Amino acid sequence: MVSQMAPDTDIRDNLEKVKARIAAAAAEAGRSAAAVTLVAIAKSHPAAAIRQALEAGHRVFGENRVQEAEAKWPALKAKYPDLQLHLVGGLQRNKVKRAVALFDAIETIDNPRLARAVAAEIACSGRRPSCFVQVNTGDEPQKGGVKPADADAFIAGCRDDIGLAIAGLMCVPPLADEPAPHFALLREIAKRNGVECLSMGMSGDFETAIRFGATHVRVGTAIFGERPAMPADRG
Numbered sequence: 309m310v311s312q313m314a315p316d317t318d319i320r321d322n323l324e325k326v327k328a329r330i331a332a333a334a335a336e337a338g339r340s341a342a343a344v345t346l347v348a349i350a351k352s353h354p355a356a357a358i359r360q361a362l363e364a365g366h367r368v369f370g371e372n373r374v375q376e377a378e379a380k381w382p383a384l385k386a387k388y389p390d391l392q393l394h395l396v397g398g399l400q401r402n403k404v405k406r407a408v409a410l411f412d413a414i415e416t417i418d419n420p421r422l423a424r425a426v427a428a429e430i431a432c433s434g435r436r437p438s439c440f441v442q443v444n445t446g447d448e449p450q451k452g453g454v455k456p457a458d459a460d461a462f463i464a465g466c467r468d469d470i471g472l473a474i475a476g477l478m479c480v481p482p483l484a485d486e487p488a489p490h491f492a493l494l495r496e497i498a499k500r501n502g503v504e505c506l507s508m509g510m511s512g513d514f515e516t517a518i519r520f521g522a523t524h525v526r527v528g529t530a531i532f533g534e535r536p537a538m539p540a541d542r543g
């Protein structure tokens with residue numbers, strides 16, 4: 309499902325505003341703005357909207373479904389070979405081959421069979437997407453991610469048993485919660501496991517996430533405008 313872009317959506321302007329807010333939040337936290345990567349989440353938005361962001365110089369994007377990404381991104385990648393694409397939605401094992409072929413980062417590794425499949429596909433394809441472990445910081449039954457209590461063992465298993473390097477951790481806090489404790493928990497898990505990157509913070513809370521050390525903020529609505537409501541299916 310692809311939304312119609314509002315004619316007055318000025319994506320270039322929105323990007324500038326979000327980047328200014330990132331810079332201000334980083335400065336306030338005593339961090340460098342360059343240490344925070346803005347991942348522009350383009351799910352449900354058409355290639356025309358993405359092109360506006362590319363023409364404005366933006367290069368890091370995210371999608372939540374493999375199939376939708378395959379329809380939009382190969383042509384854009386051909387034109388902008390330096391763009392980076394992150395998968396931020398759940399990944400089914402039967403789509404691992406396609407995901408490794410298309411994405412430069414996979415942020416949703418959350419079970420050993422998936423981790424093994426990604427490691428095997430990396431070995432045989434020669435592609436090396438950065439891999440993030442998604443942590444279900446709110447322990448929500450319907451949400452992807454490893455439970456916080458299982459995170460240390462899972463990260464160690466990826467590294468030591470499966471041979472999958474873990475570049476970062478990712479979380480999506482429960483909608484109804486104050487996000488700060490979730491960001492603090494993710495930071496703590498990363499710190500004790502020596503994991504470098506933290507993907508946390510969305511349109512409504514990325515400044516808070518930056519305060520808690522986010523290295524990647526995933527912002528959709530504040531850049532591309534509202535999306536039509538979509539089921540949160542795995543792709």
Ligand SMILES: *Cc1c(COP(=O)(O)O)cnc(C)c1O
Pocket residue numbers: 349351372396397480510511512526527528529530
């Ligand atoms: C859609 C989505 C985002 C972006 O959300 P906004 O509120 O539109 O900024 C970030 N992360 C994930 C995992 C998403 O699915």
